[in-house]
Amino acid sequence: MKRIAYSEKEGVEVFAEANSGQWCDDILNLKIFAQEESAFKEKALNALMTKVALVLNNKCPSALQALIDGYSANTLVYQGSASATDNWKPEKGTLKVKIRQLQAAAVNTARSKDGFPVKEWAPPAGKQKIVAHIDPQTALEHRIYSKDKSCSILYTTDKTADNVKNWFISVGSNSCSENLIYGRAEVSVFNEKGHLETTLDGYFTEGRFTGRKNLNLVLLNRYGADKNNQILSYLIDSDPELKIHYLGFLKSQRNKKNGGYSPWSGCAPFTIAAVTENEELFLENTVTDNILRTAESFADIFCLGARQMKFFATTVPQGIPGMDLPETKNTDTESAEEKLIYAAVLERKPGGKWTIVSDKTQNLARLRENARRAEDLREHQLMMADYNELTKSDYLGRLAYMIGVDKIDNLPAMLTATAITQKPIRVNMLVNVASLGLDKAWAQWPSEFLITQTSGLLNRTGWHIVSGRLRLMTSEEKKQHKKTAPFAEGVLELSSAAACEQEACAEVADLIGLIRKRHEKPNWMPYHAPYRQENDS
């Protein structure tokens, strides 16, 4: 740790945690040690952070955020954060703890710190020489060369490849790199007859015309929504700690009057995606705000002066209607919502502060999590109800619960009922199968009786809970099997069978195991609800 500020008069020292001897980073970990706890009262801490801000602006201008731990008498008495965008005004809360937890979770699941995948997608390795992947199906783009083939541009047009195959360019005041024009250039595009089609005077990025804006971007994917909307995504940054890839989007729109396409631009609005599978990041307001602040800082870098920003978090790098793609009527809402985690439209107010303005602001991650928690809670309540019921239930009741039926029937009782009603009866019974035959079996418990239609349902002897139709033996069957003992004259036509793990299905004695298995919740425990209620504190 390095002491970056102190005040003998106030009895306060401010330290920054250092990593490999370096304490300056975009996110700082500050520890403030004060003699009096009153140093962390709002007014005193604001005054202190104003002084700390001077140090940071001077010695670590790249710092964007600071996580603050405040100690008095070596006891942690304050936790909070501050950010450069808020002029380092401290904000009390447990953001730091949450971020650390999320970072730890992200690191635990990361395969490697660099190039982590999101749903098996990862930006191409290396940050300098990436050639955008062109989707030939949707990207209306053709490469047009100079006559000597030394230079080329990637020209957006809705004309076919055959139409433009004999087109050429002439390049003025340009430097080509690997056959593609980068940077400032004046390019004239001629058709196959040698007539001038258009002149592109401005900046190029990887051969694509960006007009008056010089964008030095790491392009990722070139694709299109439709004839009128062409898109180019680029990598802004990757955060290996939180496992987020930040992607920006450029658009080129078709002019319906002349059929030409606008230069690539991405600032009206500035569209940014946080591509991550770490959905939990968006469950906490403070963390979401922190990510939004990061996006705001990217807006300042890539689109200084942009008034509107469209931010969305997603699990896929492209293809979300209403986000990188235009909103369409035929949108598969369910499929898109599965991929979308969070979406917000922000506007910069006259004071420079970004605020969320869109009614469409939505945190699907939280909605999903809330729904999941509600479902978990509901299931927990059901399982608790089952538990309470089963503690009062007898062995047969537990057996019935195990296979999800109302009751387990008794062979003598049901065979008597069959004899009285003279109709087969649907039963569920515990049996011990003694032997298996061709599509039949013999039970030895509760009585020696025949089970038929066993193919594919019974494949071993031993204890089972079986279901099917119980009927009396026909006269022929009685003669054939020579059964005279009471209750040996029954035949069970099997419809389902569940094998027991232990003798007489003794596993049902383990109530918790029984409920876990039934609800497929292997870690469930009775008594305690899985989540605290919102109003619990």
Added chain:
Amino acid sequence: MTKSMWVAVTILLLLFTACGVFMVFLQKDEEQKNIHNFLNRNKLSNAISYQNLDLSVSDLAVLKDVSVRLNDLPALKNTIKTFVVHHYKETNHIATKLSFSAKNVSFRLIDIARLLKKSDENVIDTLAFFNPAQDLIDNPLYALLLAGCNHVSANVKGEYTYYPQAKKMILKADIDDKCLGHWGGSITFENISNAQQGQLLLAFKHLVQKGNSLTDLKNFLDGASVSSLSFAYTEKALVQGYKKYIDTLYLRQPNTPSPAELSNKGIQKIVSYLSFSNAHRQRNADIAQTIANFIKSPDKISFQSKQGKEVPLRVLRGDFLRRLTDLLLRLDTTVTLEKSTF
């Protein structure tokens, strides 16, 4: 002897034989008329039918292949191979002695259950939720079926004696079936007037004719006392069958005690039940233990009341089991186990 003498003797023998046969026919015809008149007089001719009758030197009547048509169960198939009235005596037009026996009284319990069933669902529900203790009293027919008894083929004996002067009546019954077991019992009623005696016969007639004789039996027992009671049951298959049903009901595992057998807790429950009628706990404990031993190894159990006791029936209260318990304890009945075979 000459040839003509042989012929004469033969003719005489033939004549005697023919006369004998003729006389038997006449006697049989007379018997038939008597029985027919008896059944007609008592309005039982529609309810009781028989295929044949035998003449007997010692018995009053021997009916063969008898069947009874009960009013409540008209479709119940039943046969009695032989019904014999051994003795019947009237004094001043009052029946004072009757003894009879019936061989091979046959019917199927399942037929009765089918005839009495309300609906299929009711049958299934009753059997699915059958309580082996409570429903033994409430639904004995199903209990017998669950014990594995269906085809009844019983030998029955009955005896009725009435002393009009002493107002005393003795009833004896003996039933023996290969599944239901051997039941024997005797009961002595005191304070039975002539009119009440008539109610018993009326109860029998109404049972056959109307299917309900409860009112007649109430009238018969009104003001009566019991001075002697004995009862014995010898196991054949009934108790063992019912135990087997309980074993399956409570999933008895091999080499474990039958859940049908009484535990100490079960014995204590019986003691408590008995003590509610009579607080003689040691005797009650002995009775409960005897019953427990019988259930464990069913063979022969006997109930015998003490001589010199007399219990008016009107003092008995509660349901049937409570009244029976009260009666047995008030008669100071002893319960003993015996070996049925030596």
